[in-house]
Amino acid sequence: MKTAVFIEKRAGTERLRNVTLELTGKAAALMKPFHGEVVGIFVGDRLPEDTDDLFKYGMHRVVFYNNAKLKHLHSIAIKNIVAQFVKSEKPDIVLFGATHTGRDIAPLVAAQIYTGLTADCTQLVIDDYRDKGKILYQIRPAFGGNILATIVTPDHRPMMATVREGVMPLPEQKSNNTVKFEELTVDFKDEWVKSEFLRIIPKISKVDLSAANVIVSGGAGVGNKEAFKMIFQLAEALGAEVGASRAAVDFGFVEKDRQVGQTGSVVRPKLYIACGISGSIQHRAGMEESQKILAINKDPDAPIFGIAHMGIVGDLKEIIPLMIRYLREEG
């Protein structure tokens, strides 16, 4: 068996994205019982400077194609090269990070090859499937996170999946695999470059929820953008970062980069305070690993109480100002 991992650089840096390390660790764990191989594929202007680290996480071989014309996300060119790699290497499984790059390239590759692709998997398991032998069970939330679906690709190869950053734990660097690189020969066509990247504007204030110890999140129950200010005030009183449910983002209470959940950030803070968040799985998928969860909601039947450690049923507009007042008094 063979699993390929799409190697991605963090934009604006020359270093690997965490999700590439996480996927390498996961691929190594999946392949281990079968003594299978983990092969990385990198397509870009130049290999990440820390690519060698992948071998410590269980990578066996890295196949790469460097071309100065591929500094940016030229989807069609990158797709053609990854598809060429897949056709010649014939991996059983191909994993991509469910990043804005992975989710751009993976569907193109799967479409060209005529194989299945499962987005945003939260679990990957290899097991027997009917008369097909061992296949990959791809488990993901769907339907706004209200169901967990197990998806399989029985008759097409490779079996392709994307996994969000932070979903698979970062493995230990304990492998002593030999560093092994292979350069891919590509008959590169300039017509594959169909876009011109006029400007790159770094995001200065990218909210990094994954690093926060305490997160105060607001949901639809906060009511409106004005009322969402109290979420920021509570966060300030706690020295916390502000998060939000998808509903709060969709209603425009707060910007998208604060979204926690299946389609936002996956966080594991020491304390997570969910204010006016009902707790769909879509949201829970992004925060249920938090060490302690406090839920404040006026609906005593809100699903969030099912995973919370502390709860209070009542009106946010009364409770949060009281909390801020006592936090300041006690602090």
Added chain:
Amino acid sequence: MSKIVVLAKQVPDTANIRGNAMKEDGTVNRAALPTVFNPEDLNALETALQIKDRTGREVILLTMGPYKAVEIIKQALYMGADAGYLLTDKKFAGSDTWATSYILAEAIKKIGGVDLVVAGRQAIDGDTAQVGPQVAEKLNFNQVTYVTALNDVTDKAITVERDGEFQTEVIKARLPLLLTVTSAANTPRYPSARNMLRYFKADIKENIPAEKRAEYERNGWVIPTLTFADLKDINEAQIGLKGSPTKVNAIRDIAVQGGDLKMYDPQLDGVKALVRDLMKQYVEVQS
């Protein structure tokens, strides 16, 4: 002038699940959810309408689904789309993203003269974000995903801003092109009263009584349908459940599970106790 096709989907409103859509075991009764125009597909439509405002290009909505999806076609007409196609056939049922994108791409070829396709980034029922790019691949179009702003439009290229997670990318993308648009791109316009008056009778041909056919056609009230038979080059072995590479092996409803939960009274004393416990937690956090 080439046409713009907007891909849209009518979806269950998974974002606003109310008590009456919850079953006793804490799982969601999917059949009880109301349906909506997939939110980011409205942003896609708005992007296309802004291009129409600047260039006069024709905007056509394309949706695959049951008859009920006529609702979103009419909504698009009310907002300013020039036409809408309902792509519907029992043979399409059970299609995964690969098969769906194949059917959509064949329908776009059938519509003809299209060099720009705009889709929402993803639908709220599946959240896969795969159908847009897979349509691009099957049409052999250029693509830009995660579009957050529309800048320049010319006959040959469209300049957009893309959310590259850590950076914003300003991209001049050559046509033919497929864009997937996020909710950050714009605020979809309201339906206009004039268009509502103009199109409220619109319906698919099959529902129009024979004696009214001429009147409906004269007024542009006929919503065209495309079925399997209309897509003459399509390979039946590659659509529907059978042609889909992925299969759903199991579905598990998520039920709410009980755990250790300490409740506090919402009155003064309860909040005080909560804050004290939080402080304990908070001290641990700081250490």
